[in-house]
Amino acid sequence: METTNVSMTVNGKQFSANVENRTLLVQYLRESLGLTGTHVGCDTSQCGACTVHIDGLPIKSCTILARQVEGKDVTTIEGLADGDTLHPMQEAFRENHALQCGFCTPGMVMSAIGIVDRNRDELDEKTVRHELEGNFCRCTGYHNIVKAILAAHKDMTT
Amino acid sequence: MYDFNYKRASSVDEASSSVSNADEGKFVAGGMTLLPTLKQRLAMPSDLVDLADIGELVGITVDSGSVTIGAMTPHALVHASDDVKNAIPALSKLAGLIGDPMVRNRGTIGGSISNNDPAADYPSAVVGLGATVHTNKREIAGDDFFTGMFETALEEDELVTKVIFPTPEKAAYMKFPNPASRYAVVGTFVSQGPQGTRVAVTGAGPYVFRQSDMEAALEANFAPESVESIKQDDADLNSDIHASAEYRAHLVTIMAKRAVAEANG
Ligand SMILES: Cc1cc2nc3c(=O)[nH]c(=O)nc-3n(C[C@H](O)[C@H](O)[C@H](O)COP(=O)(O)OP(=O)(O)OC[C@H]3O[C@@H](n4cnc5c(N)ncnc54)[C@H](O)[C@@H]3O)c2cc1C
Ligand code: FES
Numbered sequence: 001m002e003t004t005n006v007s008m009t010v011n012g013k014q015f016s017a018n019v020e021n022r023t024l025l026v027q028y029l030r031e032s033l034g035l036t037g038t039h040v041g042c043d044t045s046q047c048g049a050c051t052v053h054i055d056g057l058p059i060k061s062c063t064i065l066a067r068q069v070e071g072k073d074v075t076t077i078e079g080l081a082d083g084d085t086l087h088p089m090q091e092a093f094r095e096n097h098a099l100q101c102g103f104c105t106p107g108m109v110m111s112a113i114g115i116v117d118r119n120r121d122e123l124d125e126k127t128v129r130h131e132l133e134g135n136f137c138r139c140t141g142y143h144n145i146v147k148a149i150l151a152a153h154k155d156m157t158t
Numbered sequence: 159m160y161d162f163n164y165k166r167a168s169s170v171d172e173a174s175s176s177v178s179n180a181d182e183g184k185f186v187a188g189g190m191t192l193l194p195t196l197k198q199r200l201a202m203p204s205d206l207v208d209l210a211d212i213g214e215l216v217g218i219t220v221d222s223g224s225v226t227i228g229a230m231t232p233h234a235l236v237h238a239s240d241d242v243k244n245a246i247p248a249l250s251k252l253a254g255l256i257g258d259p260m261v262r263n264r265g266t267i268g269g270s271i272s273n274n275d276p277a278a279d280y281p282s283a284v285v286g287l288g289a290t291v292h293t294n295k296r297e298i299a300g301d302d303f304f305t306g307m308f309e310t311a312l313e314e315d316e317l318v319t320k321v322i323f324p325t326p327e328k329a330a331y332m333k334f335p336n337p338a339s340r341y342a343v344v345g346t347f348v349s350q351g352p353q354g355t356r357v358a359v360t361g362a363g364p365y366v367f368r369q370s371d372m373e374a375a376l377e378a379n380f381a382p383e384s385v386e387s388i389k390q391d392d393a394d395l396n397s398d399i400h401a402s403a404e405y406r407a408h409l410v411t412i413m414a415k416r417a418v419a420e421a422n423g
């Protein structure tokens with residue numbers, strides 16, 4: 001099978017590896033780089049468990065080819081904490097008990113940071129719920145996730 | 159996914175010739191429709207030609223009479239643009255109702271209209287505002303662009319470069335979304351302006367169509383009451399696990415009525 005070298009920055013470090021053209025970004029992250037924090041929950045681009053940031057914008061890493069990310073800057077869940085200090089969004093999820101099994105959590109957190117980024121001036125519950133439409137959670141009923149995002153918004157903007 | 163050749167085109171001409179030289183070439187824009195299709199092995203293109211590096215295809219320009227959106231402009235940019243919000247608020251709203259934020263960060267207007275999913279949102283704005291679709295070969299009137307379910311007037315190696323929307327006097331989009339996918343079960347785009355009085359319906363039929371009875375009634379009196387008793391014939395409408403044809407027909411009237419009320423502000 002023909003492979004091509006792709007390089008990109010992931011969590012601040014430069015990586016390159018050979019991939020097939022059909023390799024998805026999520027496969028590249030999990031299988032080539034061993035970054036298994038990014039999850040795959042569906043095969044239909046709907047659940048959001050695979051959400052990462054590309055050049056600061058949340059996207060579904062199961063629906064983009066590794067080759068489409070050549071030269072770009074990727075942030076995954078592993079890139080958020082600063083040593084032992086959690087990112088404010090991770091901390092808010094912990095404080096507010098916003099996870100149960102944790103499968104959706106990496107995608108939720110990456111998507112949630114996008115929600116705060118897009119709504120820095122003002123964020124209400126309705127907006128959070130609308131903008132969480134691309135992330136499924138089968139455990140929590142979303143309530144504490146919404147609470148955590150609103151709490152983190154306060155933390156991240158003051 | 160079956161394997162394929164992958165190439166990034168650096169110009170519109172290169173993209174078009176790469177597709178025509180391939181056995182079975184396909185453009186890839188945001189990939190939000192194409193990649194799920196490939197993952198399910200529902201298509202087997204020999205070559206993907208990525209439009210992402212063609213800078214001239216991205217952007218929004220607004221002048222006194224129109225809003226121009228480049229084919230590769232993602233839904234999120236259209237939704238967030240203050241210029242679009244001021245000129246055609248209904249278009250900004252529509253873009254913000256597509257899928258979810260991650261889909262909106264990748265999916266493009268060019269990809270959406272070229273794909274012509276029966277439940278896609280943008281086709282209703284193209285027809286509902288009487289927009290013009292520009293390609294690397296010609297200009298196509300919005301009314302002639304969509305030709306069937308997943309079918310358009312585009313040729314194999316023809317790509318959409320931009321869409322020009324004339325600014326209406328008033329317009330609104332009302333959508334009844336599928337609760338899981340967010341695609342339109344029925345979406346109705348109404349407008350009044352330089353392109354006349356228009357009611358474009360998506361989601362209900364095989365592809366977007368104009369509801370001419372409602373257009374005539376609104377032409378006489380642009381008010382919600384004008385459409386509330388007009389029934390959509392359900393004979394050619396879609397019936398699936400999400401909604402029966404009869405229910406979709408019912409929603410066409412409801413969505414039209416609400417859209418007219420919103421357009422009147
Ligand atoms: C979870 C999910 C939810 C969604 N919900 C909605 C929704 O609510 N409403 C809605 O309208 N859509 C929805 N979509 C679809 C989304 O809007 C896509 O962005 C859109 O259908 C395709 O755009 P794209 O840029 O991703 O195109 P691609 O997937 O890259 O391409 C789609 C097709 O168009 C062709 N193409 C792309 N660009 C051009 C061009 N410039 N010229 C000619 N041909 C071109 C490609 O060859 C391909 O055949 C959803 C998608 C997902 C994954
Ligand atoms: S794994 Fe990507 S959306 Fe579900």
Ligand code: FES
Pocket residue numbers: 098099100101102103104105136137138139140
């Ligand atoms: S915590 Fe289990 S799926 Fe969300």
